[in-house]
Amino acid sequence: xxxxxxxxxxxxIKWGMNPxxxxxxxxxxxxxVGATAxxxxxxxxxxxxxxxxxKPVAAVDDKP
Amino acid sequence: MIGLVRSVVExxxxxxxxxxxxxxxxxxxxxLAWPRALVxxxxxxxxxxxxxxxxxxxxxxxETELGDxxxxxxxxxxxxxxxxxxxxxVGCYTGAxxxxxxxxxxxxxxxxxxxxxxDAGVFHLALGGGESAVLPWLGELAAHARAxxxxxxxTTSGLEGQGALLAIAxxxxxxxxxxxxxxxxxxxxRGFDGFARADAAIRRLRxxxxxxxxxxxxxxxxxxxxxxxxxxxxxxxxxEVELLRFKPSGRGARAYAELRCTDAQHRAxxxxxxxxxxxxxxxVKVDCSYTPMLAHHAPxxxxxxxxxxxxCTGGDFLIGAKPDGRITACSFAAPPPPHxxxxxxxxxxxxxxxxxxxxxxxxxxxxxxxPCASCTYHALCRGGCKVVSAHVNGDPSSxxxxxxxxxxxxxxxxxxxxxxx
Numbered sequence: 070x071x072x073x074x075x076x077x078x079x080x081x082i083k084w085g086m087n088p089x090x091x092x093x094x095x096x097x098x099x100x101x102v103g104a105t106a107x108x109x110x111x112x113x114x115x116x117x118x119x120x121x122x123x124k125p126v127a128a129v130d131d132k133p
Numbered sequence: 134m135i136g137l138v139r140s141v142v143e144x145x146x147x148x149x150x151x152x153x154x155x156x157x158x159x160x161x162x163x164x165l166a167w168p169r170a171l172v173x174x175x176x177x178x179x180x181x182x183x184x185x186x187x188x189x190x191x192x193x194x195x196e197t198e199l200g201d202x203x204x205x206x207x208x209x210x211x212x213x214x215x216x217x218x219x220x221x222x223v224g225c226y227t228g229a230x231x232x233x234x235x236x237x238x239x240x241x242x243x244x245x246x247x248x249x250x251x252d253a254g255v256f257h258l259a260l261g262g263g264e265s266a267v268l269p270w271l272g273e274l275a276a277h278a279r280a281x282x283x284x285x286x287x288t289t290s291g292l293e294g295q296g297a298l299l300a301i302a303x304x305x306x307x308x309x310x311x312x313x314x315x316x317x318x319x320x321x322x323r324g325f326d327g328f329a330r331a332d333a334a335i336r337r338l339r340x341x342x343x344x345x346x347x348x349x350x351x352x353x354x355x356x357x358x359x360x361x362x363x364x365x366x367x368x369x370x371x372x373e374v375e376l377l378r379f380k381p382s383g384r385g386a387r388a389y390a391e392l393r394c395t396d397a398q399h400r401a402x403x404x405x406x407x408x409x410x411x412x413x414x415x416x417v418k419v420d421c422s423y424t425p426m427l428a429h430h431a432p433x434x435x436x437x438x439x440x441x442x443x444x445c446t447g448g449d450f451l452i453g454a455k456p457d458g459r460i461t462a463c464s465f466a467a468p469p470p471p472h473x474x475x476x477x478x479x480x481x482x483x484x485x486x487x488x489x490x491x492x493x494x495x496x497x498x499x500x501x502x503x504p505c506a507s508c509t510y511h512a513l514c515r516g517g518c519k520v521v522s523a524h525v526n527g528d529p530s531s532x533x534x535x536x537x538x539x540x541x542x543x544x545x546x547x548x549x550x551x552x553x554x
Contacts, residue, residue, distance in 0.1 A: 077178025080159065080199040083171040083208070083441035085373065085418065088286035088309040089348050090211040090261025091226060091464040092420035093451050094375045095442045097427070101407050104436045111439070114172055118163060118182040129155040129254035 079111055153282055154183040155206070155254035156191035159199050162208070164256050169306070171208060171256060173199050173441070200438075200512060203449050203496060206486065209257035210250050210479065211453040211464045214243060214271070218264040220292050223324035224350065224392055226465060228383035229263045237456040240270040244277050246458065246479045251281035253482055257306070258285045261464070263456070266294030272301035279304060288348055291334030292327055302342045309375060310335050312347040314355040315365055321354045322392065335369055346373035351402075352392040363409035363417075375418040376406060378535075381524035382465040389524065393535070400537050402426045421445060422518035425536035428510035437513055444514035448492025454479035462495040465520040466529075469493060494519055494530040504542040505532045 084096040099107050154163045161179035163172045176196050179185060191205060217233035218225070238246075247258070258278055265271055266289045278285040284306040289298065291310040302308060312331050313319060319328035338345045349355070349362055359376075366374045381389035394402075403426060410417040419427070424444035427437070443450065447462030454460055458478040459468040468476045469485075469492060477485040485491055498515040505516050516522070517533020525534040532539045 077160075077181055078175040079178065080173040080175065081439050081441040082173070085169050085416070086257055086284055086286050086306040086344075087209055087259050087375075087418075088288050088305075088307040088346070089375055089377065089420065090213060090259040090288050090453075091380070092377060092422060093209070093443070093446055094418040094420055095440060096373075096416060096418050097407075097440065097442065098410055098416045099440055100403075100427075100432060100436070101411055104433055104439075107436065107439055114165070114168075114170065115178070117165065118172060118174070118178070129153075 076115075079115055082107075082111065082114060153254075153256065154179075155256075156183075156185065156189050157199075157205055158191060158194060158202055159197050161185075162204075162256070171441075200443075206253035206482070207255055207452045208450045209259055210255050211259045211261065211451060212243065212246070212479070213261055213263065213454060213456050213464060214238075214265040214268055214274075215263040216456045217267065218262055218290065218293070220264070220290050220323070220327065221325065222290075222384070224322070224352075224379065224385040224388040226380050226382040226385045227263065233263060234456040238458050240274060242458060242480075243274055246454065247274070247278050247281055247283065249480050249482055251278075251283055253486075255283060258283050259288065260285055261288045264290055264293045266290075266298045268294075269297070272297070272304060275301060275304035289334070290327070291331040291338075295334045295337065299337055299341055302338060305342075305344075307344045307346065307372070308338055308342060309346045309348045309373075310338065311350070312362070312365075313350045313352070314358060315361055318355050318358050322350070322352050335371070339370055344372050346371045346375060348375045348377055350377045350379055351394060351398075352379050353394050353398060354392065356394055356398045356405075359405055360409045360412065363413040363415050366415045367413040371415065373416040373418055374410075375420070376423070377420045378422040378518065378521075380422070380465045380518065380520050382520055386524060396535070396537065396540055399426045399535055400429055403430050403432075422521065422533075424510075424514045425517045425533050425538065428508070428514055429537040434510060434513065437510075442513060444517055445495065445498065445519050446515065447519065448495035452479070452482070460485060462492045463520070466495070497530060500530070502532065504538050508538060 087094040154161050160175040161183055215233050215237055216227055216229045218229035219231045275285040286307045287305045288309050310331055313322040316328055320326040347366055363374055379393045406417050421444055452460055453464040460477045460479045461468050472485055472488055501511055501516055505511050517536050519529035522531045522533055523529040
């Protein structure tokens with residue numbers, strides 16, 4: 070997914086939340102519209118992440 | 134149009150406090166509350182969108198790609214809060230009963246577990262049973278999860294405890310009702326006529342909550358009804374249809390031969406559900422065990438990866454926990470062997486996660502045999518459902534016997550093993 074280099078890169082977007090307590094549910098609705106639609110959405114998500122990074126969250130780090 | 138834009142902006146603003154992030158060796162996972170998503174980013178982007186220490190522990194080793202290594206913690210935990218349920222479904226994968234399981238945990242233990250999961254950076258909970266809606270402390274537990282930054286989600290049969298559930302529905306991110314067929318098909322799959330009660334629960338939940346969907350265990354009996362199920366979801370204004378493959382677990386092990394889908398149905402699965410989703414304009418989700426059936430149609434691998442479509446990620450992206458707190462790789466799997474003097478508990482996640490051999494075959498999927506080893510989707514699919522493999526082949530690390538590619542390879546392999554006369 071796009072935006073290589075200094076701007077960084079989005080590897081994947083897992084949409085929605087999984088209420089199913091027996092397996093990992095993934096939204097495959099995007100398979101209907103293909104990579105083009107996702108290529109449009111991904112920069113929007115990237116912009117949303119950056120827009121809200123003026124108050125960035127502290128990330129949970131790995132074990133010290 | 135202006136109203137729509139205003140609505141989007143309001144949702145994004147309202148969702149602001151929910152944002153969380155967790156560092157990973159490849160970069161970070163950032164949770165967005167609206168749109169509801171987990172975004173996997175590399176280190177460069179992680180530095181831009183999260184607050185990162187100069188040299189975080191998670192980034193000591195060289196940067197990798199998503200999927201190259203086990204995550205630092207699961208994305209979600211599937212907590213089977215109880216095994217109590219009076220429905221008696223013939224294919225119940227937990228073998229639930231009105232008595233429940235021995236030594237079931239209560240509110241205090243599950244609260245402690247949620248604290249541990251929050252400290253590890255887990256994002257989502259999927260709460261299930263049995264029937265968790267009957268637990269008098271379910272709302273308190275969901276509120277605690279919210280307070281610790283986790284999003285609790287719930288699956289219910291819609292058959293019990295619905296009055297209390299309506300009052301606490303707003304504490305859950307998503308609530309799905311199990312609905313394995315419409316009308317008489319429901320009875321054919323579950324062994325009793327519960328459709329009217331489940332439908333009533335769906336209507337009541339939808340009246341108080343937008344994020345309500347249905348979970349459908351796909352069997353050979355309801356496969357032909359999938360389009361009608363999507364139409365039903367549209368008619369009820371549901372947010373999603375989540376399709377689950379039938380697993381030979383619990384009472385489902387006995388019903389597996391009769392209820393599992395045929396090979397032809399598995400091959401037709403993807404076009405069937407996409408056509409139904411398109412026709413009725415309903416979002417569709419599929420469970421991890423369906424990845425071999427998606428790969429059968431050779432979709433764009435990069436697109437699958439970008440949608441985080443993976444096969445078996447038990448003991449990696451997800452974990453399960455039994456009603457007595459024992460940790461599992463997924464809800465269908467048996468608890469791992471003892472670690473030290475007892476089987477690991479979900480409250481001991483941090484210690485067990487990085488233990489040598491943790492989660493056994495669930496983490497050794499790279500050591501695949503044919504036809505998985507040469508499959509171009511193997512890095513995503515990871516060999517299919519290990520629970521089905523264990524039941525059919527007696528070996529969880531063997532290729533998923535219901536994968537079309539595995540089925541196609543079978544005659545050739547059988548031929549090679551014919552005795553020479």
